[in-house]
Amino acid sequence: MLILIPHRAAETLRGAGPWGRLTLRIDRPEGRAVVAGISQRGNGIIPVDPDLRSRLLSSCDTTPTGYWYRASAELHAIWIELRKRCNTATALDIFKAHVPSGFKAPGAEGYLALTHAPGMQDAFPEHHLPDLLAWHITPTQAVPLAVSAEPATTGIQQxxxxxxxxxxxxxxxxxxxxxxxxxxxxxxxxxxxxxxxxxxxxxxxxxxxxxxxxxxxxxxxxxxxxxxxxxxxxxxxxxxxxxxxxxxxxxxxxxxxxxxxxxxxxxxxxxxxxxxxxxxxxxxxxxxxxxxxxxxxxxxxxxxxxxxxxxxxxxxxxxxxxxxxxxxxxxxxxxxxxxxxxxxxxxxxxxxxxxxxxxxxxxxxxxxxxxxxxxxxxxxxxxxxxxxxxxxxxxxxxxxxxxxxxxxxxxxxxxxxxxxxxxxx
The missing domain is CATH 3.40.50.720 (NAD(P)-binding Rossmann-like Domain)
Incomplete structure (x- = not known):
């Protein structure tokens, strides 16, 4: 599964508190999902879609399906290493240890999670690690997922x-x-x-x-x-x-x-x-x-x-x-x-x-x-x-x-x- 984070969603996450809920539109046959809404803690979901013309997966239903967390920079370094090892997973306890608050225990099928590590550039300046990453959380482990966050600048200005x-x-x-x-x-x-x-x-x-x-x-x-x-x-x-x-x-x-x-x-x-x-x-x-x-x-x-x-x-x-x-x-x-x-x-x-x-x-x-x-x-x-x-x-x-x-x-x-x-x- 590839998790897509539009620019407005990314900016909302970067300015939010320690955790919240997520809604996504998921295209399972294509193996991709896009973040459609974000909450602050357990409050109401805020839509983060761009305008209708550029909305991704607009034909898919919006589903409340996961959470986002403020995380440590070390957790993102772990994500990078796991992806290098062909998507091996880390133990759920390790993931939880790097999430300071708000962690939600998964059910039998687990859920999708996003993590925001605001101190990435200071902690690992030489590696240019991303500050937004995605995971599949199961009852025993956290599996790193492919993620693509829309940058602030797209188009010819790049x-x-x-x-x-x-x-x-x-x-x-x-x-x-x-x-x-x-x-x-x-x-x-x-x-x-x-x-x-x-x-x-x-x-x-x-x-x-x-x-x-x-x-x-x-x-x-x-x-x-x-x-x-x-x-x-x-x-x-x-x-x-x-x-x-x-x-x-x-x-x-x-x-x-x-x-x-x-x-x-x-x-x-x-x-x-x-x-x-x-x-x-x-x-x-x-x-x-x-x-x-x-x-x-x-x-x-x-x-x-x-x-x-x-x-x-x-x-x-x-x-x-x-x-x-x-x-x-x-x-x-x-x-x-x-x-x-x-x-x-x-x-x-x-x-x-x-x-x-x-x-x-x-x-x-x-x-x-x-x-x-x-x-x-x-x-x-x-x-x-x-x-x-x-x-x-x-x-x-x-x-x-x-x-x-x-x-x-x-x-x-x-x-x-x-x-x-x-x-x-």
Whole structure:
């Protein structure tokens, strides 16, 4: 049995008297229980549950099933040694000797007990022993149980000092397109600690999306942005999401206004027009845009960073530069549905391949934000990344990736003369 102690329960125990009663919700098939209520001595039980949305084992009944005790630090040292010996037990008299008051004799089946040893850090400073532990008390012995107490700090703040969490929590990113690549990009951006995500997509989740999307079957028929926002709220509560059922092309005027309160734009939407409009709007707003897609029916992943700098051309300029250099323009194929074209090639990209592209896009976005904020260790090797999901040695350079997972970075190419995006209006 694993005993789970939510933060509010842990703080209540640490501030309570010498002993009291416990109520727990117990999931016996899964072998876990969570502390739901605590009393001071024999007084009434005080609920210590978090809010309903984050309540553990909420489907299990609350059961008055044990006691908690103030205990000596030595008893917790005994617990550690017993767990090292594959959960051997200690005699009940030894357990009782380390509990100064309130001990309750067990019945035939025994009961669950928690012990709080407030002097742990002073008594054993070098061992970092926990101050809250769990036991199964029987008529003859005390058996140590696995226990997990929720720390005061959870979520992205746990990485303070090792990752620029404060900077990223203040960052606002707009994600345009929440399909297979976009949904995984959103999860990755939230995992990096981006504090605010504006999710833009007019589409609903359909049956055929499930094979590659991060959202589950229960969300079929819902707007993708709403399903994704709900998932992120549960998994990454440090990230605030704003779901908007907008089309970046037909609602460009509304997107333009929103970009004034945005630090960076990411586009994972299908089609040439959506990518070009995103790049144009971002350039006009003075923002970096990161575009992510797959080419050749999912054989190559592409991430392109468009920065509003002199010498950095937009998407159209970069494609034209490829053509002038003797390469190919893969952009028109993006307007065709997966598995269409001449000759016909089925869409063979699987979800994890698309999610690999998504994670690289999220890393590119976060690295761009952090480099601009003064973190030189986040500098990227180029502005245009190609990754082989299936090798394509017969494609024209720079798409001639000879080995699967080969990653190629290219520099930015300059604006074309007369470009309506790159030239100052």
């Amino acid at each position: 990485l303070d000092g090792h990752w620029p969490t404060q900077r990223l929590q203040q960052t606002r990113v707009m994600l345009i397109g929440t399909g297979s690549i976009g949904s995984a990009t959103a999860h990755a951006l939230a995992g990096y600690g981006v504090g605010h995500l504006t999710l833009v997509d007019p589409d609903r989740l359909d049956w055929h999306n499930l094979v590659r999307h991060t959202s589950a079957r229960q969300h079929i028929g819902r707007l993708k942005v709403d399903a994704l926002a709900e998932e992120l709220a549960a998994l990454r509560p440090d990230t605030v999401t704003a779901p908007l059922a907008l089309n970046v092309i037909t609602d460009a005027d509304r997107i333009r206004a929103l970009l004034t309160d945005t630090d960076l734009a990411v586009c994972t939407a299908d089609g040439v027009a959506a990518r070009r409009v995103t790049g144009h709007l971002a350039r006009r707003a003075g923002l970096t845009a990161v575009l992510a897609c797959v080419l050749n029916d999912g054989a190559i992943g592409e991430i392109m960073r468009l920065r509003p700098r002199p010498g950095h051309g937009c998407l159209t300029c970069r494609r034209q530069h490829l053509i002038e250099a003797g390469g190919i323009d893969p952009e028109p194929a993006l307007d065709a549905g997966y598995g269409t074209g001449t000759p016909h090639r089925p869409m063979t990209a699987v979800g994890p391949d698309l999610h690999l592209v998504a994670h690289l896009a999220a890393k590119t976005a976060v690295a761009s934000i952090l480099e601009r904020a003064g973190h030189p260790d986040q500098r990227l090797p180029g502005e245009h990344a190609l990754i082989a999901l299936r090798r394509q040695p017969d494609w024209a350079p720079p798409f001639d990736l000879a080995r699967t997972t080969e990653l190629r970075w290219l520099p930015a190419s300059p604006p074309q003369n007369g470009c309506p995006t790159c030239e100052t209006p």
